[in-house]
Amino acid sequence: MAIVLLVRHGRSSANTSGTLAGRLPGVHLDDTGREQVGRTGARLADVPVVEVVTSPLERCRETAEAITAHHDLEATVDEAITECGYGDWQGRPLSELAQEDLWKTVQGHPSAATFPGGESLMAMQARAVEAVRAHDARIEAEHGPAAVWVAVSHGDVIKSVLADAAGMHLDLFQRLHVDPASVSIVRYAPQRPTLIAVNTTAGELGWLRAPAPAADAPVGGGAGPASR
Template sequence: MSRVYLVRHASHDRVHSVLCGRMPGVELSEEGRQEARALARRLLGCGAEAVVSSPRERARETASLVAEELGLPFELAPDLDDIDFGDWTGRSFVDLAEDPLWATWNAARSTVRPPGGESMDEAGARALGLLRELAGTSVVVSHCDVIRAVLLQILGLPIDSYDRIAVDPASLSILDLWPGGGRVAGLNERPGAG
């Protein structure tokens, strides 16, 4: 069995206003750096042997702060990247609210994909495939909807249930994985949240 501490990157200045996806240059805010440090302190003594991160700046920064505290290097894994939101990348949520396909995406993610992008199921499958290859105990830094998709697959729930699971910035969910199965051992813990 392997244990995965599945972390959503910490906060950035656009976290509630822009669909960043794979947009370059999105870095942690000062609040985000504080969140990542609190998360790193929480993970001390967890037995992690590896820190693995999405290649996005906000995830790399989070992973770097955690890895430094744990005394581990970190590696990048493209399979942990955010969903490819295609033409929606970088658009504000206010702007997206006017797009009928956005409303359909949020109502039926099992049957809709962003224009020019990938489905939530595809993103979850690539990330879970990577997680199943990890041995021992790992800290893995990724993105909200990718983490939601992984959790839903482990729980055997349909992707359209995505909004029933909260995955806050700098949150920690814990997975135990074994060949052919797994379980959610912790969900959306927010170290340092008041």
């Protein structure tokens, strides 16, 4: 029952310009993004993070560095949690893409969306969920059931992992929102995953130092962490 903190990269130069960056190289955090990830790193400074896994793209690696700076760790790069392969959409303005017929499918029926020359959203979810669950099982085996680790990734990727954890069909994942530098928290357990938090950008996280909770869901909701 390890806990994964899903951290979206901070605001990037592409976010500011309204461009779908995809996997283009050279997309870095902007000034606001660097401030955002600095605050996220500070939020996680008192959390006993045992490992940080990051997408290989620069904006995620820069975000991961803001977290590992507070811990005696080096981030592990994993291509399986990289950005969706947007194919021919990559590098184009979002305002232009919103006029495409595929945009409506992405919004209303994402499980049917495949980007021209790229990846389907279903394939993106499958490889990201498989990677996160595999890392989680490995880290729990190595560090025990109270282990806390971080996965630094991208908005749509994190939303797809959260949808899986919530038992939501991918067609509902646009109901989720994940801001730059936000922290979402999932605990995987033998019975089911549990969504502990979604899209948090502020608040103390030291309560994650507490022992791992019981596997069963407490009837009535339980008392919560003592330090929260």
